[in-house]
Amino acid sequence: MRPRTLFEKIWDDHIVHTGDDGTCLIYIDRHLVHEVTSPQAFEGLRMTGRTVRRTENTLAVMDHNVPTTSRAETKERGIMQEDSRVQISALEKNCSEFGVQLFDLFDKRQGIVHIIGPEQGFTLPGMTIVCGDSHTSTHGAFGALAFGIGTSEVEHVLATQTLIQSPAKSMRITVNGALSTSVTAKDMALHIIGEIGTAGGTGYVIEYAGEAVRNLSMEGRMTICNMSIEAGARAGMVAPDETTFAYIKGRPMAPQEGNWDKAVAYWKTLPSDDGSTYDKEVAIEASNIVPTVTWGTTPEDVAPITAQVPAPTDFDDPNKRQSVERMLDYMGLTPGTKLTDIPIDKVFIGSCTNGRIEDLRAVAKIVEGKKIADNILEALIVPGSGLVKAQAEEEGIAEVLINAGFDWREPGCSMCLGMNPDQLEPGERCASTSNRNFEGRQGRGGRTHLMSPAMAAAAAITGRLTDVRNMA
Amino acid sequence: MKPFTKLTAIAAPLPMVNIDTDIIIPKQFLKTIKRTGLGVSAFYNLRYSDDGTPNPDFVLNKPEYKDAEILITGENFGCGSSREHAPWAILDMGFRCVIAPSFANIFYNNSFKNGILPITLPQEQIDELMKEAQNNPDALTEIDLEKQTITRGNKFSFDFDIDHFRKSCLLGGLDDIDLTLEKDAHIKTYEDKLKDDKPWL
Ligand code: SF4
Numbered sequence: 001m002r003p004r005t006l007f008e009k010i011w012d013d014h015i016v017h018t019g020d021d022g023t024c025l026i027y028i029d030r031h032l033v034h035e036v037t038s039p040q041a042f043e044g045l046r047m048t049g050r051t052v053r054r055t056e057n058t059l060a061v062m063d064h065n066v067p068t069t070s071r072a073e074t075k076e077r078g079i080m081q082e083d084s085r086v087q088i089s090a091l092e093k094n095c096s097e098f099g100v101q102l103f104d105l106f107d108k109r110q111g112i113v114h115i116i117g118p119e120q121g122f123t124l125p126g127m128t129i130v131c132g133d134s135h136t137s138t139h140g141a142f143g144a145l146a147f148g149i150g151t152s153e154v155e156h157v158l159a160t161q162t163l164i165q166s167p168a169k170s171m172r173i174t175v176n177g178a179l180s181t182s183v184t185a186k187d188m189a190l191h192i193i194g195e196i197g198t199a200g201g202t203g204y205v206i207e208y209a210g211e212a213v214r215n216l217s218m219e220g221r222m223t224i225c226n227m228s229i230e231a232g233a234r235a236g237m238v239a240p241d242e243t244t245f246a247y248i249k250g251r252p253m254a255p256q257e258g259n260w261d262k263a264v265a266y267w268k269t270l271p272s273d274d275g276s277t278y279d280k281e282v283a284i285e286a287s288n289i290v291p292t293v294t295w296g297t298t299p300e301d302v303a304p305i306t307a308q309v310p311a312p313t314d315f316d317d318p319n320k321r322q323s324v325e326r327m328l329d330y331m332g333l334t335p336g337t338k339l340t341d342i343p344i345d346k347v348f349i350g351s352c353t354n355g356r357i358e359d360l361r362a363v364a365k366i367v368e369g370k371k372i373a374d375n376i377l378e379a380l381i382v383p384g385s386g387l388v389k390a391q392a393e394e395e396g397i398a399e400v401l402i403n404a405g406f407d408w409r410e411p412g413c414s415m416c417l418g419m420n421p422d423q424l425e426p427g428e429r430c431a432s433t434s435n436r437n438f439e440g441r442q443g444r445g446g447r448t449h450l451m452s453p454a455m456a457a458a459a460a461i462t463g464r465l466t467d468v469r470n471m472a
Numbered sequence: 473m474k475p476f477t478k479l480t481a482i483a484a485p486l487p488m489v490n491i492d493t494d495i496i497i498p499k500q501f502l503k504t505i506k507r508t509g510l511g512v513s514a515f516y517n518l519r520y521s522d523d524g525t526p527n528p529d530f531v532l533n534k535p536e537y538k539d540a541e542i543l544i545t546g547e548n549f550g551c552g553s554s555r556e557h558a559p560w561a562i563l564d565m566g567f568r569c570v571i572a573p574s575f576a577n578i579f580y581n582n583s584f585k586n587g588i589l590p591i592t593l594p595q596e597q598i599d600e601l602m603k604e605a606q607n608n609p610d611a612l613t614e615i616d617l618e619k620q621t622i623t624r625g626n627k628f629s630f631d632f633d634i635d636h637f638r639k640s641c642l643l644g645g646l647d648d649i650d651l652t653l654e655k656d657a658h659i660k661t662y663e664d665k666l667k668d669d670k671p672w673l
Contacts, residue, residue: 017658023637025655027662029673037555039505050649057673065503083503090505124672134554134578148578150556151507152585152648160652162659166635198490199548202574232551234577255672263672298490319489319546417553419499426522438494438552440517 003273037132111385121251141221143240185220201233311335355384373463475645481541492552511564550579
């Protein structure tokens with residue numbers, strides 16, 4: 001047989017039917033559902049009298065639109081906005097009517113959809129996984145083909161457990177060598193997007209490979225796969241290995257005893273064969289990656305923390321020059337300013353990019369025994385799930401963070417997109433561990449600098465963008 | 473879904489690159505549980521000033537483009553979040569066709585499901601269309617999906633590419649789920665095999 005890539009193997013394994021024109025009907029193993037992109041899909045089922053085909057392969061949670069402040073068991077459940085309440089009630093009603101398992105606001109397992117899937121062992125290697133959310137690419141860290149879909153497709157998967165898809169192109173990004181100290185998966189992700197651009201991955205499924213990727217924990221691999229969408233890719237993936245299996249073993253929805261060996265044997269067949277080819281190859285030297293932050297309003301506008309704010313004239317392309325001008329104006333930045341001289345107002349630590357236990361540990365390590373700077377108006381820590389929160393409390397991390405002056409919240413998407421009350425005010429500047437720095441993403445007029453949890457922690461302590469390598 | 477065959481309409485120019493779905497429809501409007509009614513909020517932050525009044529400088533607020541049904545824009549249109557609220561909002565605002573040098577994947581898919589035709593053209597042709605739309609706002613652009621052509625009077629005519637399956641769905645206004653359920657026997661066969669091959673699923 002011809003050598004195949006990880007992507008090709010999963011793809012071939014999920015074809016239900018191929019049309020004359022090459023369009024494929026693909027089987028979907030796992031479907032994650034949340035409150036924002038599902039109401040219209042359930043409504044569609046209701047109007048056509050259809051049902052959910054495989055309820056046991058569907059898991060729902062509320063995360064985008066939930067309060068991160070205390071959730072009293074009252075009628076309002078701490079949800080202050082009427083429209084948010086309606087959306088959350090709609091999910092509850094839909095799940096009970098259609099028989100879909102739901103982690104509700106009072107479930108300890110509730111959290112961001114891309115954190116709870118892996119945490120429960122719902123996400124496994126070799127699977128096709130979809131969710132009405134672009135950061136579904138996160139699950140690719142397990143060697144799964146995972147991608148975001150729109151609401152019409154959510155309805156399609158609910159009704160048929162399949163999707164109509166055309167094959168993607170493949171790209172391999174190899175990160176050679178080892179990352180330097182204090183350089184994390186987030187820096188790697190930002191660096192890669194800076195290299196290939198926000199449209200560099202359009203139409204591709206990216207496989208991340210190389211020593212630096214192999215050496216990442218599952219949390220780190222989830223961070224880089226998560227941000228594949230910011231490079232325009234359909235999905236990102238990392239071949240499964242012993243690190244993957246060790247993470248999965250024993251999780252509640254993972255294969256149990258009798259099936260475990262069978263599953264692992266299959267997972268071991270998944271990595272790309274020697275001699276398999278990609279439509280595009282990109283090589284990155286890990287030693288070139290330093291702590292990285294964004295200065296503009298797209299995730300490709302990154303710079304090493306040691307650099308200065310660029311000038312529009314630094315760019316050759318006239319379109320880019322124009323957009324840099326607009327971005328600097330929006331961000332309130334002057335070309336030539338050292339990045340480390342930029343003061344910040346708020347800190348947000350959380351999101352499906354960096355809301356896992358490893359991220360909180362990294363923050364605690366930096367802030368232990370210190371206090372956040374006086375100019376910081378708010379420093380939020382929003383754990384990615386109830387289980388992450390509980391673990392951080394058990395490990396004593398929560399205490400360290402609270403003592404440093406952070407606000408310790410309930411799990412959800414929070415200020416990653418600011419659908420709930422956690423938002424930036426116009427002009428406020430935020431050091432954020434999330435994934436998007438678009439205009440208005442974290443609140444109208446808000447200014448976002450993306451960075452790693454350790455870098456955001458350092459910024460919280462000094463009150464400005466800071467090179468974490470200089471923190472004692 | 474409303475079929476798309478031919479469209480003769482005013483084209484509005486929106487010469488920006490990387491228009492993400494947060495720009496197309498900001499998050500505060502995602503709390504709706506309906507597909508309709510998002511048009512007034514489309515491009516909210518560009519379209520309205522801080523006090524909520526229409527921003528007269530924003531191109532889509534100009535009277536000459538009030539009835540536009542075709543949007544001409546820059547590369548990587550629809551990037552960012554997967555929200556189908558973006559095509560819903562554009563459709564509700566009156567657009568049936570978006571023309572750009574490139575689209576983000578999910579937005580591109582989502583458009584078809586809502587009867588919106590996204591057309592990809594080389595940058596030079598986009599530049600030409602954009603200029604035309606700016607200089608002669610009243611002139612109509614004609615899109616013929618069957619023939620896969622865009623014409624503007626006798627000024628020019630461009631051909632465009634489109635996937636065969638998507639084209640036939642748009643032309644017929646076909647529902648994807650119905651089409652898939654016709655293959656139910658294939659899905660059942662696949663599921664039966666799955667039980668043996670991957671019992672842990
Ligand atoms: S944390 Fe942010 S990016 Fe992740 S699912 Fe929630 S809103 Fe989307």
